[in-house]
């Protein structure tokens with residue numbers, strides 16, 4: 001039985017290392033199982049489009065420094081959901097990208113992120 005006990009604790013160790021080690025992203029709310037791109041699109045049109053543009057590549061005529069991120073780019077689309085969620089939630093310091101946590105619920109942020117994922121280039 002001792003062997004089994006050791007095997008079990010190794011197993012538990014692997015599991016907790018796998019799920020516990022999220023770096024700075026601990027405490028994020030779990031994504032809902034169903035994400036709603038259609039709602040996300042509405043939110044995007046109301047809140048994000050004026051900077052990020054209809055196609056996610058940035059609105060024309062803006063003089064922001066830095067410019068709004070190109071949401072279709074690999075640099076953005078390669079990032080994990082948790083990382084982008086946190087960015088939309090908390091904003092990006094010293095840029096025009098504000099924290100949307102006061103305007104949008106967590107579910108709404110997941111929805112708008114689902115819509116942002118539709119900008120991914122094949």
Ligand code: HEC
Pocket residue numbers: 044047048049050051052064065066067068069071076084087088092095096097098100112113116
């Ligand atoms: C007032 C203009 C503005 C609005 C509105 C805005 N953004 Fe941004 N966004 C920016 C700017 C500026 C950046 C920073 C670009 C950079 O750092 O190079 C940015 C960056 C981002 C990034 C990349 C962040 C990173 O870590 O590099 C994402 C994702 C994003 N925005 C999503 C959204 C979403 C979703 C919305 C709507 C809820 C939104 N933005 C609304 C201006 C805006």
